[in-house]
Each structure stands twice: as structure tokens, then as C-alpha cells.
Amino acid sequence: MESKGKVCVTGASGFLASWLIKRLLLAGYHVTGTVRDPGNEEKLEHLKRLEGAKERLVLVRGNLMEEGSFDDAIFGCSGVFHIASPVLGRPTSDPKAEILKPAVEGTLNVLRSCKRNPSLRRVVITSSSSTVRVRHNIDPTVPLDESCWSSLELCELLQTWYAMSKTMAEKAAWEFCKENNIDMVSVLPSFVIGPSLSPELSATASDILGLLKGKTERFELHGRMGYVHIDDVAKCHILVYEREDAQGRFLCSSDVIDNNQLLTILSTRYPSNFPDLPTRFKELGRPNYELNTSKLEEGLGFKFKSIEEMFDDCIASLAAQGHISLN
Template structure:
């Protein structure tokens, strides 16, 4: 399909996934309405305004997730809304105010704005693997996790998994609203996102992978990472809009690995980081705990980036932005 003259909206456009999504959409010829919390914050806007095509086809809009009607002007005249905006916090004092309300009410505010737009063809929601694998029955060795798996809000609440709860409730609310209001909704469920960053500061998963690269320190308690390249996630969003057969939800995970496997790859690519003692072959013998099906993502047209390429591009991106030196 030709994107020329077609207008789309990306919410939370300064984020890691969203920045790449804006880039890909501009590269394809779309006109992009991008929402940010503050137009006056150069950390949120400069890297977007510097993208190829931005001068001609990118407009920035200020919008607040918790303010109803805040997204009306941004989505007006659009054929697709890519809703990526949602807080990513893993340590909170007030889960309701810091995570649950912005995630759930924010999603509904965006969808309410979208429902007013006659030209709209589809909404693509950035969900998460957090809405897939957190239930009383956790994934075990040999399991193949797919789109039929759902996290359990009660389980998340009991375990105080507030981020996982926020994403699960937001996806549930979006699906219900879309059904009740005749909106065509596709959810993209990425795993742990790595790869080169476009924004000037580290996002949560970049901080986590930086900690692992620099210190060999796990931020995920079980040390199991459902890795996916940010470029693959952004591509999946675009394909979820452009492919008329896309539907429901779609898991986007390139590979499930243990942290030691990541460290071995880092050590192979960058021996000067001095991680060799931590990554002796004999220490990385545990089997991969489970896998995530790539069938639906691949049927959309996603070609997953090899893990080694993603890790190399992540490190090179950190070096280029002077966030990592060795």
C-alpha cells in the first residue's frame, strides 16, 4: 500500500519503541502526528525532529494520558492510531496513581478520541508479554507460549506485580472498548526490548541490559530474558496496520535466553569488557526454560533479528551516545 498522504498517530512518541516506529513510518512515506508529554523538553523531541522526513511530515502534539480529550487533536484525520504511551515502572509507592490509572485510563482516553474519527481504519496497541505469561501456571521447560496464554490480574495483584497488572488491565480494557465501539484493534505483545536506541537517554530495558553488560548484574529475578530487537517490534506495529488480515494479539519475541547466554555473547563480541571469568562455557548449561511462538509474528511478515546482531547494535548505540566506554 502507498503511504503517501496517509496520516497516522503515534502516542508516547519519545519512547524507545515509539521513536523507531515514528522513524519507520516516516521512511515509508506516512505523515505522522506524534504525541509527547511536553513539547518543550528537548530530550523528548529533538531526536524525533532530526529524523529523515520529519521536517515535511512530522507534527508534534502535547497530550496527557490521564486528561480525557487530550488526544482529540492528534488523532483527528488519522487512518491509524499506534498507542504506545504507558508508564514503565517496576518500583512504585502508589501503584494506582503511578501505573494503573495512566495505563488503563490513558488507553481508554486514547481509544475514546480514536472512536470519534471517521477516517480511522485500525488501532494498534503496544501491549506486552507481561499480559501473557503471569498466571498461576507459569511457563515451564518445554512449553511453547503463544497468543492463547493470558496473565491473571488477581495473580498479579496478589504477587504485587504492578507493572504486569497495569499492562494486563490496559489490554483487557482496550479489547472490551474496541468490541463495544466497533474499533478494529490489534495488540502487539513484545518481550524484553533491546537494540539501538534513538532517544538520548536510557529507557528501562536499556538500563537493564546496560547493567548486565557492565556489571553482569541481573535485573530480572529469574535471569530469563524474552529478547526482541526494537526494530522488529516497530516493524511488527507497522505490519499490524498494513496487513488487513492482522487481528487479535501478537507475541513478538525473538529468543528466550538466560542472562549467561547474553553475557557469553557480549564476551565473544567485546572481550575487552573482561567478562570472560563470569561466562565460562561450563556455567551456561541449563536448558532454555521455554519458548515463545514466532508463528503469528512471522505470518505478519516479521523477520527476527539474530540475538548477536541485536546485542552488538545495542552496545554500539550506547558507545555512540557516550553511555558506555571501554
């Protein structure tokens, strides 16, 4: 296979980064992946088993909070996919401090290394649809698009630290890249669903597993959510990297549905597998919204997988890993 060049992926062992690396290797890229501990064989085994990994994947150390620690990984790469970002998976005494600083400073540290790399062609930053939808007075008749930004004041008020961290990090990235003449594109996925390559449960898979077992807290926080297949997010990253005409931000989401629509889909497809699945959510009066993904779909010809397909794939993966039974 003819090489498509060398790229770097930060946070390589994570849910999305693993899928992106899989897709990049299949497409013929040489990939340098950054991880916190390259010696952790157990955590990295799933990456080393990927097709093409032996010949074209190198894993090196990179720490978001260490300025310069990405220099070696990024040097000589024509593309950088910055995916590593803190996610709060456990209760903490100061969630705001623990997520905001690493998100913003980590992004800037990666971009400083990009600035020092003369081979760089383009940077793709993984942001989030949460950077557009935490807003006052959403008009449900006008879908949110890439021109929208979440309100930092409202994020603070609601204590939605993840949305706040992604918004601040993406804004800081745009400002840095503009000042330093770096070609950057950002991808804004919604709630990412699908099979996991790693044996570790991703945050979203953990939420789905909880829902199937009757735990509703995580979903009650949102009320309504956009969903996207993990493989679509990986493919979208490569598409916006490769297409010269891809510029700016790209919302990456299939359908937006409310919790009760999701329950209907799951109970219809799995009528007897999950007896603890809730029958109905309380209506919480959350704002109704839609996401306008025409920039990706019509502008670049991208096609998304369905809600049913992404949840089927996620549930099959949870069963294969022994978390649930489909018998």
C-alpha cells in the same frame, strides 16, 4: 514520495515510539506524535532530525490522564499507534497505584478519542509479552501463544505491577473496541533491545548498561527472557497495521534464553571489554518457557533479527552515547 496517509503515535519521544516514527516517515506516512510537553526542544530534538520529519511530522500535546486531550491529534488519522504507557523507573511509595491507573485510564482515553474520529481505520496497541507469561504451572514443553493471558492474581502476589498494568490495559482495550466496533490489533513485544534514537537511556538500555557493569538485580528478577530488536518491533507495528488479514494479538519476540546463555553470548563477543560482567547467575528455579511467534512469522512472513545483532547494536549505541568504552 507518495503519502501513505496520516497516522498518530502516542508517547512519541519514547524509545519504541521514536523508532516507529522513524519507520513510518521512511515509509511515506504523515505522522502526528503526542508528547507531554511539545515545548521541550531538548527531549524532542532527535525526532525533529529524522528523515522526512520537517515535511511530515507534527508534535502535539497529549496527556494520558486527560480525557479528550488526544482528540485533536487523532482527528483525521486513519491509524493510531498507542504506545505511551507508564514504566516505573524509580522507587516509589505506591508503585501499584502509580502504574495501574495511568495504564488503563490512559488507554481508554486514547480509545475514546479514536471513537470520535470518523477517519479511523485501525488502532494498534502496544502491549507486552508479560501479558501472557505470568502464569501458574507453565508447561515448558508447550510454548506460550497469543491465546494465553497472565494471571492478575499471580501478578498481584509477585508484585509484578508492569505485567499487571499491561494485562489490565490490553483487556480493557479489547473490551472497549469490541463494544464500539473499533478495528484493533495488539503487538506483544518481549524485552526490547537495540540502539536508541534519543539521548535518554531507555529502561531496557539502562538494564543492559547495568549488567555490563556488574549489576545483576534486574536480570535476577526474570531468570529467562525473550528478546527482540527495537527495529523489528517498529516494523511489526506497521506490518499489522497495513495487513488487512492481521487480526487479534501478535507476540513479537526473537529467541527466549536464560541469563547464563546471555552471559555466554556477551562474554564470547566482548571477551575483554566488560571485566565486571558476571561470570554466572544463580539458578533461581524460575519457570522455563518458550514463546510461539508463528502467527507473526508464518502467518505474516515476518523475520526477526538475532540476539547477537540486537545486543551488538545496543552496545554500539551505548558506546556512541559515551556510557561505555569499546576500546
